[in-house]
Amino acid sequence: MTMSPIFVFVAFIAVCNAQVPHLGKCPDVQVVQNLDVDKYLGDWYEIKKFFFFIEGAETCIRANYSLKGDGHIQVFNRGINPDGSEDNAIGDAYPPDTSVPAKLAVTFNGSPRVPYWIVDTDYVNYSLVWSCTDLVGLVQTDFAWILSRKKTLDTQTVDKLVNKLGSFGINTSSFRDTVQDNCPY
Structure with a gap:
């Protein structure tokens, strides 16, 4: 059995470009209506x-969002x-459609912009x-994060958020805990 060169190319792009590849298109996901960016x-x-x-076993992952002049x-x-060294990345995000501010597009270090949708907060x-x-209508790649203002979040809230994402038909089995113990910040 030989694989189609197009399928191999799409699979390669999915692995290199993204996170968790799946066959099919991205599901329709509802985001926060009227996101208050200042509060976020x-x-x-x-x-x-x-x-x-591709990601290593990073711990103590934290993000800071601040408004830029533009x-x-x-x-x-x-x-x-x-190895104990700190890893930093600076990105730029904006809503391509200002009527839906929870649907951001983000880039890091000149990479292509990718969706960053705030589903709940x-x-x-x-x-x-x-x-x-x-990707070419055949493969979709997705990624998800559960974030907290503190280094921990109660199990009931985590379960609620996992279930909410799952309600859109997203396979949530790829979720992994991020270690936030003994962090220098």
């Missing part, structure tokens, strides 16, 4: 994320590598974020 700004700790084989949002991500405790990209 500030520090968020990563509680869970979809497993991604109206975009600066995203400053930091984490600790297994109460602004003071938790945030559920999802990203999905269709």
Whole structure:
């Protein structure tokens, strides 16, 4: 059995470009209506994320969102590598359609912009974020994060957010806990 060169190419792009590849298109996911960006700004700790084989075993992952002069949002991500060194990345996010401010597009270090959709947040405790990209209409890649204003989040809230994402037909089995113990910040 030989594989189609197009299928191999699409699969290669999915693995290189994204997070968790699946056959088919991205599902329709509802985002926060009338997101208040000012309330969303500030520090968020990563509680869970979809497993991604390229990422290392970083711990202490935290993101800071701040408003830039051009109206975009600066995203400053930091984490600790297994060797103890700090890993930082600075990104730029903005809503391509200003009537839906919870559907952001983000880029880091000149990479192509990818979706960063805020599916749920109460602004003071938790945030559920999802990203999905269709590739040639055959494969989609997605990624998700559960964030908290503190280094921990109660199990009931985490379960509620996982279930909410699952209600859109998203396979949530890729979620992995992010270690937030013994962090220097």
